[in-house]
Amino acid sequence: MMVFGCITLLLAVSLAQVGCGHKILMNAILGEGSHFLCAASIGERLVEQGHNVTFLISNAYAHRASDPKYSQLFDFVVFRHPIPVEKVHEQFEAFNERAFMPASAQMWTLTEVMRDGRADDCDAVLGDVEIMNHFRSANYSAIIYDIGWLCPVIIAKQFNIPYIALSAVSSPCAVTSSSGSDNSPAYVPAIFSGFSNKLNFKERVQNSIVHIFILLFGIYFRMPYDDLKGKYNIASDTSMDQLFARSGLFLINTDFSVEFPCAIPPNVIPVGGLTTRPSNPLPDGLEHFMQSSGQDGVIVCTMGTYFTSVPIQVVNDFFNAFARLPQKVIFQLRIIPSNITLPPNVYTLPWLPQNDLLGHEKTRAFMYQGGNNGFYEALYHAVPIVVVPIHGDQYDTGAKVSAHEIGITIDKLTLTEKKIHDALRDVITNDSYKRNMERLSAMFLDRPMTPSKKAAFWIDHFIKHGGAQYQIPFVNLSFVERNLIDVLVFFIGCFALVSIVLVFMGKFCLRFIRHLLRRISKEKTE
Secondary structure, eight states: OHHHHHHHHHHHTTTSOOOOOOEEEEEOTTTOHHHHHHHHHHHHHHHHTTOEEEEEEEGGGGGGGGOTTHHHHOEEEEEOOSSOHHHHHHHHHHHHHTTTSOHHHHHHHHHIIIIIHHHHHHHHHHTOHHHHHHHHHHOOSEEEEETTOOHHHHHHHHTTOOEEEEESSOOHHHHTGGGTOOOOTTTSOOTTSOOOSOOOHHHHHHHHHHHHHHHHHHHHHHHHHHHHHHHTTSSTTSOHHHHHHTOSOEEESOOTTTSOOOOOOTTEEEOOOTTOOOOOOOOHHHHHHHHTTTTTOEEEEEOTTGGGSSOHHHHHHHHHHHHTSSSEEEEEOSOOOTTOOOOTTEEEESSOOHHHHHTSTTEEEEEEOOOHHHHHHHHHHTOOEEEOOOSTTHHHHHHHHHHTTSEEEOOGGGOOHHHHHHHHHHHHHOHHHHHHHHHHHHHHHOSSSOHHHHHHHHHHHHHHHOSGGGSOGGGGSOHHHHTTHHHHHHHHHHHHHHHHHHHHHHHHHHHHHHHHHHHHHHHHHO
């Protein structure tokens, strides 16, 4: 595959001298969902540049290796879970079942799925002799890993491979605070908090508490990987926190046209909108449905996989709200409950060509759960949003939608038929949402290259030149040094010393004055 890529490039630039490129290992946790789509978008651009890209995926999602598109682009290394793949799917299904529960109830399931389960996977990879021998002999120039799974960092340290972090979620300063980004709770909303950057006193208190919780959770999340480093004697003198902070680059799926601004180091690269692209023509059946909507247009609605196990009343609320609207609705729903009647203006599909629908001229609004990819696709096509955050960074998407007035956010715990209907009607009939979205979309699109090309450029640059020159000294400072605790102690010591000297000098002066006054008084009496 690598040789074929080189020949193709040489033919394309016949008068130029083009090298064979580099071998790059990529990972998007298990190889499924929005995280994989972000990584694959970058991988495609790297292949276009003549690089050879290999994805590390799990056997629970081994279908990627035979996918008609991706099997032609990438090589795959498939690791085996230490548990049956059915159990892996059940782990994520258990999380989906808690979709409409409070965030606190979701956190424990998320911890089980993303901390304990994925640490066991890492142990399986590190203990797989065949896979580790492949990494040893493959001569990879770089590893690009998703921050949701730190195992590739350990692999990179074992074989001395430079590594780059990729974050499919937004919140650049929260994600990279350990590398020197300004993460002040005074104005930087904590990740998963759902706050904007304009905080009153109560919100600053809450934001500070969430900041501390996320910091402690991050330490807890990385603890099993420290244990694995010790077990396999890999970089045992360096903590997982330090290894993560020393990633050569951080590619963050965010863009400051809509992200709340904060200060980031040079090695943090915003590449928001990795899955955005022009829309393709729709299949005939869908196109006919879109055109049949007339001037009222169509609402695109998807809640991801979360509607597979929600209360029946929630599904009823959506259908009843849709039935009261003049627009037609395309609704992603894998299974229609047998005791629900489908409204005549609703068309359901188990999977949606989301980007192509958002780019259609008949689309009037986008209602969804708040995923980062969907947010940027709506921004790209300037479609107003109604968002119902379900978990994690989706609350942050809701905060951006509300703060920029490009749509409406609905609390999932107070979701009703009336709120769904009123929000959609308001977003469609109030032109200000569309105007604001068009303004921000124009800002987002005014750029020299696409997000995926920008990411590929920086990866290529990093492989050629390294990334040490872009890292600030923050990552090599101890807690005492980076927080100036030693300087503060020095100042306190100096202040105390000066104070003591002044006190002694004052006492000496008082004694001298008293002595002088007694002497003068004595001379007068004589």
